[in-house]
Amino acid sequence: MTAPSTVPAVACPRCAQPTVTTGLKKPWCPSCDWNIDQAVPVVLGWRFLDRRLYRVASRLTEAQFTALADGPLSPRRMTAARLTTLAASVVLLAVVLGIGILGLWLFFFDFISLGTILGAALLGMAFMLRPRLGRLSKLPEQGRLVDLDKAPHLVGLVERVAAAVGAPMPQVLLLGCELNAYTTTVGLRRTRVLCVGLPLWATLEPQERVALLGHELGHFVNGDVRRGLLTQVAETTLSRVAALFALDGIGGRGLLEYVSSIITRALGRVVAGIARTLQVLLVWISQRDSQRAEYLADEMAARAGGTAAAITLTDQIVMTDSIDTVVRREARAGHGMSAWHDAARVARSNLAPKVPLLRRLSRHTEVSLYASHPPAALRAEMLERRPAQAAAVTLTEAEAAHIDDELAVHEKRVIRELQG
Known part of the structure; x- marks a missing residue:
């Protein structure tokens, strides 16, 4: 529908409501979602197919949210998706x-x-x-190893949160330099690793820190299909095949060499295309289970730190770019964790009125067949729709300060990384 001539230029051409530019380069409409899909994730590299796959991913994501929002949410040890992924891993x-x-x-x-x-x-x-399978020797490349004997308050908090969510303790603690956190298992012995980015930790309020640990430790027990020893094979091998056979360039001095290079390149692209297609199919099957596991990890975050803290933690995801900017600004000025926290608190306060817009935007920009996480907006809404939970673990300001003191030994190194 075309907007009447009396409507200002900033009005939506579809519904005549005001447009915004929050989060995107070009105007989009928060009323009808006009122009909100300005960038479609690349899956196969053909735009018309990528757009169709984007719409498929969007329908699957929204349908899963609707099915889980009001129903039971518990770990699944064996599903059709997991069985298919295991079978594919064995074949590969x-x-x-x-x-x-x-x-x-x-x-x-x-x-x-x-x-x-x-x-x-x-x-x-x-x-x-x-x-x-990953190597323990490679972990220092991803972050600084925390000496557990020198961080008793942090270790104590992790133990309390692990007990609250029914998860085993991580055997290795890493301190990263990013606004991020993750858990993983490495090696044949499947050593459990928890990595927390110091910038992320410093910008969170005490109960949000508890919720963060609850979410990450929850990945050890939430039935995530990506975490299995065999299922990881299906997630990675086909992408390596595609990368191995995606040959570029045509060369050769003579005619025979030139023709051979054309044939080799064509055959390589066919193999790479088949591998990518099979990978998309496997991802299509497995990522619903992965996203379900993320919702369950959020539920564990709410159990540990309380629903309110879990929601504000999730909302910080849609503010990541702004918070990263102010943290790096403070780091370039030579300021540490206290300044990061204060700057992030101001940024979050300033962005609070825009959270509804940022959530709506995330429902579209964070959708992909390859997305292992649901959009942050759906994660926050899932927490809001499910029964509210009181915090099983309380972190006082004094306890949080003790933990910051233990981590301060790593502050200068992280500042240098953020300045780079």
Whole structure:
């Protein structure tokens, strides 16, 4: 519908309501969502298919939210999605192992021949596609290891939160430099790791810190399909195949070399396209389970820190860019955690009136078939619609200050990282 000529230029051309530019470069309408999908996530690289997949992801995301908002929310140990992902992982492992065995046989069958070269190539391919379980030795690259003996207040808080949500204690604590936090398991022994970004920790209020720990530790017990030893194979192997065969460039001095490079590049792109398509199908199947696990982790955040703190923690996600900006500004000025907290508190207060707009925007901009997390807006709304919970763990200002004192030893290093 075309807006009447009397409507100001800033009015929506579809519904004639005022448009805004909050969060996007071009105006969009919060009343009818006109022009809100200015950027569609790239999945296959063909815009018309990506737009269709975006709409599919949007329908799936909204349908799952509707199904879970008023129903039971509990961990699932075995679902159709998990069974399919496990089966795909087993097949992929078998294929990689088969490639390795074939390569080994060809390498030694007629040594120093064309078969030897082909065998070496297959062995190299199997090595590149091998499952990665992560290494403890690589963890210092992601953050500074926290000496548990020198952080008794932090360890005590983590223990209390773990008990509240029924999760095992992490065996390694990392302190990162980003406005982020995560848990993971690494190695054959599946060592549990909790990483908390110091900038994120410093910008949160005490009960939000408890909710953050509740959410992250909840990932150890929420049945997330991404966390399994086998299911990780399906999540990563196909993407490596696509990257391995996505050959670029056509070269060669002679006509034969030129034609060969064209054929090789075409075959590589076909293999890469098949791998990407299969990956999309697996993601399509598994990501609903992953997003369900995120909702459950939010429920555990509410159980640990209280529903109110879990909601404000989730709302901070839609303010991340603004909070990151003020934290880096303070870091460039040489200021530490106290200044980050004060600057973030001012930024959150200034952005509070825009939270409804930022939530609405996130329902569209955070949707993708590859998205393992539901949009922040739906996570906050899920918490609001479910029964409110009182905090099982209370963190006082004095206790929070003790923890900050324990972490202050890492402050200068994080400031240097933020200044870079």
